[in-house]
Amino acid sequence: MKLLSQTQAEAQVSQLAAIARDCLIDEARLSPKPGLVDSRGNGAHQDLTLALMERSARSLQPTFLQLARQCWQRPADVALREAVGRLGREGERQMMAATGGVNTHRGAIWALGLLVSAAAMNGGGADAERLARTAASLASLPDRAAPKLFSKGLKATHRYRVPGAREEAQQAFPHVVRLALLRSRAAGASESEARLDALMAIMTSLSDTCVLSRAGLEGLQTMQAGARAVLLAGGCMTAQGQRALAQLDADMLALNASPGGAADLLAATLFIDRVAVTAHHSFL
């Protein structure tokens, strides 16, 4: 591996943290997202606003920076896993302090925190698959200091016997759908349309515990079928796709459902898209 001077390494970790923050802001602003906070409004949320989401994203940049510094060119082992867990929980406290106690980004701190860590472990650069696999190896290690909380997400994974945020990371992020983003861009979609298509691709199969906690299996089925309908109609660049998206938004609001986990994974997709080194022989 190429050795970088300390200043070059510091520039790279700062850049990773700034990119992670930007991905959260881009995700929050992207519109129109079904049920979620976006630049039109609060979606299905009473206690969230776009301004709050953006403040929260900015409050997390120092956490991402510390994660990247801590993980720079280190291998995945229990000591690193526990250091990352400590920083992640500290990030949750920063978020809560910045938002006055509202959970804006818990799932995003987890997914992006692991991916920032993975990028730093690989010295700032690696292909998308390697980044996801490095993050998975970290997520699969035990953290003795992890509090034994029975969270809403955990409850939903037990009740419905589905994978949640932990498993998504441990399985190397099967719902980080960079190809969907690339395909829509190649088909001539605008950047916003391509990002919305990527969100739809995530929603077709994610077992989003935010949706399950608020709206049960009916909510999850509505989300998955509605997202599939958008993509089958030609995606968000077509008039028919946009109509299907508006229908899905109305259906999600009627059920008080919001795909917060899918939103986190869209931010993770944007992150991978910006930092992954494209392999020479990839289909691109």
Ligand SMILES: CC(C)(COP(=O)(O)OP(=O)(O)OC[C@H]1O[C@@H](n2cnc3c(N)ncnc32)[C@H](O)[C@@H]1O)[C@@H](O)C(=O)NCCC(=O)NCCS
């Ligand atoms: C694993 C986490 C997300 C807790 O998960 P859990 O399901 O128990 O909790 P909770 O309901 O509070 O939050 C889950 C969040 O994940 C997102 N989510 C929901 N479903 C999914 C899914 N299927 N896949 C991915 N993310 C999802 C949502 O945003 C949701 O809000 C995390 O908070 C955690 O354990 N952090 C500990 C600190 C740590 O180790 N950090 C290291 C990396 S920074």
Ligand SMILES: Nc1ncnc2c1ncn2[C@@H]1O[C@H](COP(=O)(O)OP(=O)(O)OP(=O)(O)O)[C@@H](O)[C@H]1O
């Ligand atoms: N644009 C967005 N709009 C809404 N939620 C988002 C957005 N982006 C990411 N999220 C994610 O959704 C989660 C919020 O979901 P939710 O409101 O269900 O959490 P909660 O506050 O724990 O539960 P509830 O609101 O049901 O009491 C956040 O943790 C965040 O990770």
